Amino acid sequence: MAFKEIDLNMGPQHPSTHGVLRLKLAVDNEVVLRVEPVVGYLHRGMEKLWENLTYTQVVPLTDRLDYIASLSNNLGYVLAVEKLAGIEVPRRARYIRVVLAELQRLASHLAWLGFMANDIGAMSVLLYGFEARETILDVFEEYCGARLTIHGIRIGGVPHDLDGALVARIRKVLDGIPARLADIRALLDENRIWKGRTVGVGTITASAAIEYGLTGPPLRASGVRWDLRKDLPYSSYDEFDFEVPLGRNGDVYDRYLIRLEEICQSIRIVRQALDGLPEGETSVKVPRVLKVAPSEVFHTIEAPKGVLGFYIKSNGTDKPERVKMKSPSFINLQSLEHMCKGNLFSDVVGILGSLDIVLGEIDK
């Protein structure tokens, strides 16, 4: 009796699946043959719910999609609505949105770093990463009262202004992050165990990545220069100077390095935005009941997890006819099998971590 192939079930309750994800693995001793993700354990029926709410009421629910980077979801949806309704947002508001979105990217990447390192076994990095993240969440809490599901970007602009005290606080937070990042890098970058578990693991080539529709840091780690903040700029991103870090090998280690570099670039963008914050209003007046003439748009932004898109169809009433969200994690997860094939099954956790998925976004 020769046993070659074993079926393993991972999840939906599992500490390293980043949520309620079920992975059906087929392994040959320890080598992964097939991976089939089963999703839907967090399907909340958001798109159906949105058809029953007004455009403004949908905004706080978008927070619950990618709950680690809620402001990005707010921004993606709100920009699509503004394109649909022809609302022009003042320049100061656009700069404040950039500040908020990039701070959110920082918080999201720090959380990712903590989770991925914890999954691989470096538990202290989780605590360091979350401590740095807390400084940013404090800024959000002071800005609009919420830490996680922030609803800090609204249709027409932003709800509050950045006064001198808050700007000074943000600068202080930005000054503190590189030191914490240096601590983490000292622990991980040249660490033999970390490199042994990440270098050459979960590789995907550039052409395969585009074939699978991969976007965001995993795509850039394979060497594809695709960043919507540069290619199709929105919200005044074209007025800032920043680089798009690219990887070479497309493995887990490269994805790790890319996101660390993105943290540095985000700090750079926020500093530029704060230095050049223009005068003006923080919002235009939008009717309380916003009715939009029949039309449709598809708008995308570069969220921390990848390209986030919203398709909205309006029908003349105050409620959208259809809202469809293009979720970056949903598409990125499809390439998991390709990346895991041939690797050890203990690498599945590291590869999954490097993809940086959020189930709220996958399952809607």
Place this chain on the structure above:
Amino acid sequence: MSDSPEKHPFLLTRADMFITWAQKNSLWPFGSGLACCAIEMIATAAARFDIARFGMELFRASPRQADLFIVAGTVTNKMAPVIRRLWDQMPDPKWALAMGNCAIGGGPFPTYSVLQGVDKIIPVDVYVAGCPPTPQGLIHGLMTLQEKISRSHPTKEILNPDARTSR
């Protein structure tokens, strides 16, 4: 003891106090992190809010090693049988804490796929409201649970298993 336990109330109360003191100060959470609330739960366990000072830093991945089921996030109809099975796998004594509006009553999702409250499938001891509750809110809920535990009488259940309420 040959006489019935009720004849030694002083000893039993002391035993109760000792047992509940031990239980409430070393709860091992089974973090069923389902959605957004899970992130705040992890933030509570992290260095700033430090759930370890309550003895609860040991989040177990397996329900068989845990005694506090923190349902953090939305329970969907697809996930509900899994939650029930996990609850059943936890050994007694066990407690459940519904964290967040979704676990309490479906939250902002009155839809076709969301279970409107985890108390429909498991008995909940403490409800912590919020969307998500801040770490301070979760800690307040945990302290409320500790108070509830300290008011319970484990010796009654040990000495008289027939009186145990089924959970």
Place this chain on the structure above:
Amino acid sequence: MPELAADRPDFRQALEALTGRFPGAVLSSGVEKGESAVRLRKDDLEAVLRFLKDELGFNVLEDIIVLDNVRTAAEGGKRFSVLYQLYRHPGASRIRLVVDVGDNEGLASAVPVYRSADWAEREAFDMFGVRFEGHPGLRRIYLPDDFEGYPLRKDFPLEGRDGGV
């Protein structure tokens, strides 16, 4: 907004190439809010997708969106419109294909052309019941397999039908 400029000049080129290669396939076309859309004949879908990908460089399928036209379907139109959002990288330009499908009609699967269509089509099937012929494993993705009904159809109630668990 730069996106407007990106869509228009490429679109005219793409449209001419399309109508040249597939006469009669394009039922209508237009640019609205800076976005180009082409309404296609259902049977030409797979060939057009292949053409757009291999020869015009639209190498990414960003999303598949289904619309339920239950109101217009009553007047004789098709029940569903399936939208394909294609993107070209590098080049940063988009094109939207629209195909109308009736309630019990099948539609050619895009998976042989774009791998990322796999889960997007499963989602469309799960939520609307649109059947994609040639899909490697068409089944529900979000809802349990024994779920009855297609939730995003306009005639399905928000709270569901059977009271859940």
